[in-house]
Amino acid sequence: MLVSASFLSEGSSLLFLMRWFRGIFLITCLVTTLVIVTAAIYARKEGFTESWRDAIEREFEKRGYHVEIGKVTLGAFRGLVAEDVRFYLDPEQTEEVAFLNDVYLDVDLSNIFNKKQVLINTLDVQDAKLSLPLDPSKPQGRKVKIEKLSGRVVVTESVIEILKAEATFAGIELRVKGSLLRSSEGKDQEEEEQVSEERAEELAGRRRQLLKVMKALDSFNFPGEPPVVDIEFRGDLDDISTATAQAKIRAGTFRDKKRTYVVDSLSADVEFDGLENEAEITELILQDKKGRLTCSGKWKQDGNRLDFSVDSDADLASLIGLFWEDKKLGEVVFFNPPEISVNGYLELDRFGEEGAGFPGEMLGEFRSERFVTRGSVFAGIDFGFSLAEDRYYLRNLRLDHKTGVAFLNLKYEPEAGDSAVQYQTEIKLDPKVFRPFFNEEGRKFIDSWSFDDTSSVYLAGEGGGPEWDMKTWRNRGVIDLRNFRLNGVPFLELETEIETEEGVQYFRNVLLSRKEGKIIAELAQNNVADKQWEVKGVVSTVHLVEGASAFNRQLGESLGKYRFENPPTVRLAGTLDARRADEVGDESRRTKVELSFESQGTALYDFLGKTLTLENAKGNVSIDRSRVHLTSLTAGTFGGNFELEYDATNVRSPDRPFETTLSVTGVPLEAVTKHYGDVDAIKGSVDTVFSLSGNAADLSSLQGQGRATISNGHLFALPVLGPLSKLISKGNGSQENAGHSVVNEATATFQIENGVLKTNDLVALAPSFRVRAIGDVSFVDQSIDMEAVVNTRDQLTSAILTPVSELLTFSGTGSIKEPVWKAKHISNLGKVPAQMISEMTNIPVEGLRKLGQGLFKNQASRAETGGETNTEVLPLKKLFQRREVE
Incomplete structure (x- = not known):
């Protein structure tokens, strides 16, 4: 019993002691917890002492980074937090590189008390904000802002590894991972300064590029899910140019804020190899509502050259308009996107060089269905092309129109001198479809021709010159037209050989036909600059007035006084003034023509206010500026013979001055008086010769002389x-x-x-x-x-x-x-x-x-x-000096 009692007594004491220790432990834990929480709250709010910040900054500096930490606090769950961290390019902290609001530090504090060392293992960023000044020397200047930055960075003396980083930049989600090796060997001060300068220069270039990217991205709107860019990289921090990287870009719908063109989707895979100094677009696919563009290419730093291959049936004109503003792009509207296949390269350093031509080479094919440009609707176009610096080629171009088809081969080689521009063409369509592409003079020339559904056109030519000015070209070819009108005059056909040189057109072996006859010419020469035609060896059997009006309406009007029952045979040589009336003004035309004609049948000719009917008329006409001279006209009239010379000395004068000589033989007087005086009771045969001059508009100006015989x-x-x-x-x-x-x-x-x-x-x-x-x-x-x-x-x-x-x-x-x-x-x-x-x-x-x-x-x-009575007797005139007896 005593044992039992003693045991119980000792047990009670032990129980009490245990309870006491437990209480002490609980109190200690509570106090410790309160101290820790209080310290954490204090550290979170007030931060660690400056010595802690200095220790962390020294750790960064030992690893080659120049930072300034606003304060170091204790995170509730993530440990130490460096707030308001600024990264600098230089030890003096004059050029700011980046700014982060929060960085979580995974540090080793084992030596913090005895050696005042802080070993940083990783950096964590969660939903942070990164700010990058575009000009490091101006920290308050424009900055690149990256939001929602999250990621973990493992920092060792030899490696910086980004395990995962995510951020939002200009509406684009960025996902980055990779690693950068760092050299553990120290550099002397001079080497450090040199490296620092090189990095500064490189960063400045990168920032300029980044600024261009920012401006481009600011102009786009992404109404759907934001684009995603995944980047994975490997490299050496001491030589960033040796880095390798892969990027995947995925974007949904986006468009330019100032345009209506919408891209439905974009995907691209890009690789960069710093060791080889090249980048490769393994695949780029752009989709819009009308089609798809696929692209691949490779960039090499050596020569800054980009080799590429593009295939597209997307709305390429609108797509190009996103990056390059040119009003000419709006001149062509395709009903369906064209199909384009292009291979070539670009030398990027040459972009922007004035007068450098195309900065690379390009070879491709172009094919399109219906399109409209400058009001002309074409059924399709198909051609091959190549560009190389200043050289341009178009091969096997086919242009379809509802009126026909045209073909073209074109080459431009500036080093070829006088043959810099060369072409070959065949045209089988209405030339008026090209009217909007000519200047005013060219349009007026095309307007003088008209074609309808029954017409056929064939033009074939080749030529070229030293430059793009067509006036300097030499050309040769053939023309074959059927069922057309020239200045409103209808023709059945036109065949001719054509040559042009130095602004002068030569038409040789010309054949123009109408229903009633033909016009043939050995040569018709058109001096375009002087607006003057020179003709040689012209023989015409067509209607005189219409045949002349087809080429010179004023000449046709001046020949209107000669009206033939059957078309006469006309021979013509000389020069014709092709200027418009408003261009001529008050001066005389520069026309100088010799013309002869001969007809079978009757002809009508206005003479002395009446129309004469002439038979088998033939004659010669000389036109010299404003003078129209009928040097000879012979014909039968009233059963007799008629010979006339008529010189209209100035047809532009309102007075119409003239000189004429008339010879009539065997003409019945009754026919003449009936024609001119409406008297038919007289008879007789008349022979007369007289000359007359004056102004046709004024009878009182008439002067002349002659003789007449009636028998x-x-x-x-x-x-x-x-x-x-x-x-x-x-x-x-x-x-x-x-x-x-x-x-x-x-x-x-x-x-x-x-x-x-x-x-x-x-x-x-x-x-x-x-x-x-x-x-x-x-x-x-x-x-x-x-x-x-x-x-x-x-x-x-x-x-x-x-x-x-x-x-x-x-x-x-x-x-x-x-x-x-x-x-x-x-x-x-x-x-x-x-x-x-x-x-x-x-x-x-x-x-x-x-x-x-x-x-x-x-x-x-x-x-x-016929008279009145008059009783007055007048004195007799003396008619005869002497009387003769017969």
Whole structure:
């Protein structure tokens, strides 16, 4: 029992002691916890002492990093936290490289108390913010901001390893992992300074590139999931250029903020090999709503050269517009994206060099269906091409249009001198589709041609020159056109050989055909700069006016006065002024042409205000500036012959000055007077030659002279003597003419002064009497002022003839259409017996009576002579100086 009691007593003491120790332990743990929590809170809020920061900064500096830590705190779960960490490029901390708000430090504190050393094992970043100044010398300047930065970095003396890092940069998610080796060997101060300078220069270049990337990224909008870039790298920190890296880029929908073009997706795999100093795009795929672009390439630092290969059926024009603004890109609109396949290389250092040409070489194929440019819609285009610096090639280009097809081979080699530009082409479509691509002069030339659905076009040519200015090119080819219009004039075909040199076009062996005939030419030379044509060996059997109007509308208008029933044969040589009317202005045209024509059939020609009908006309025309000279025109007219020279000395003058010479042989007078005077009762055959000059617009300006002969007619074949002839013919009774009024011959010479025809030797001969006349006929007011004497043709003495002559002397007044004849002198009428007068004049006594009745008729009979009664006796003009006896 005692043992038991003693044991119980000792057990109670032990239990108490255990309880006491447990209490002490709990209190100690509680105090320790409170101390630790208080220290942690203090460390979190206030940070460790400056000695801790210095120790950590020295650890970074030993490893080659220059940092400044704002404070070091204790994280609740991650340990030490370095806040407001700034990384510098130099020990003096003048150029800031980066700024991090929080960095978790995994450190070894085993030597912290005795050696004041902090060994950093890893750096952790969680949802931190990284700021990189673009200019390290200006920390307050523009910065690159990276948000949501998370990752773990293992830092040893020999390796910096990023186990995993994630961040957001300019709306792009970055995922990075990799390692960088560090040399454990120290460098002397001079070497460190040199390395520092090299790094500074390299970083400056990287920042400039980064700035360009930032600007480019700022212009894009990513409405869907943000793009993701995965980067994995390996390298040597002392020689970063030897690093290797792989990047994978994946992006969904994005677009330029200023444009409507949308990229549906983008994926790319890129590799960089620093040891070989090259990068490779193993695959790049871009997808839009219209197609896909695939690309691969390799970049080499040696020469900064990029070799590439591209295949695309995406909207390439819009895609290029994302990076390169050029208004010309908008000139071409494709209904469906073109197919492009390109291989080549680019020398990137040459970009931006002025006048350097294309910085590399490129060889490819281009194919497209319908597209529109400058208002012209084409059915398709297909060609091969190559570019190499200043050299350009287009091979087997085919251009389709609803009107036909065109082919082209083009080469440009500037070192080839005069043959720098060379081409070959065939065109089988309406040339008007190219109108929008020409200058104003070219458009006007194309506008002069028109084609329809029945037309066919074939143009083939080759040539070239020293530069792109087409005026300097030499060309040769052939032209074959069917069913077309030139300046509105229709033609069935055109065939010619063409050459051009130094702005001059040569058309040789020209054949133009119409339904009625052809135009052939040995040479037609067009001086484009002077706007002047020179033609040689032209023979035309087409309509005269339309044939000329096709080439020169003004020439066609000037030839409009010659109207042929059948197209004449025309021969032409000379120069033609091709300037427009507004270009000519008030000066004369520079046309100088010799033209001859010959026709079978009738031709119409305007002469003296009336239209003449000419038969088998032929002639020659000389045109010299404003002068149109019909040097000769021969034709049949009114059954006789007609010869004319007509010189329009200035067709541009409103006065229309002219000079003409006319010769008529065997022309029936009744036809002429009917045509010009609407008088058809006259008969006779007329021969005449006269010359005339003046202004066609002013009859009073007419001047001229000539002679005329009328044979085998009646006395009244002379219009102004018609009433006098009727008086003499009254005595014939029922016998027509009775042989008394038939005029075998009538002759006269005349002058024309100020529009008035004057004659003083008009003589009309009948078998038994003679009529002599003198006077004026005005073309201005159509008035006449004449005197006439009727005399016998028998061999009588002057004494006997004198009273008879005075008896048959008359004066004529009035108008050409209505002349008025009156007795001039009747004092000797009673001195001569009527029978004697009748025998002397071969006028029957009854006729004399009728003559008297005509001379003294009453008012009721005035209509027979066409004039009014006038009892005034006018003095007789002296018609003859002496009388001649026949």
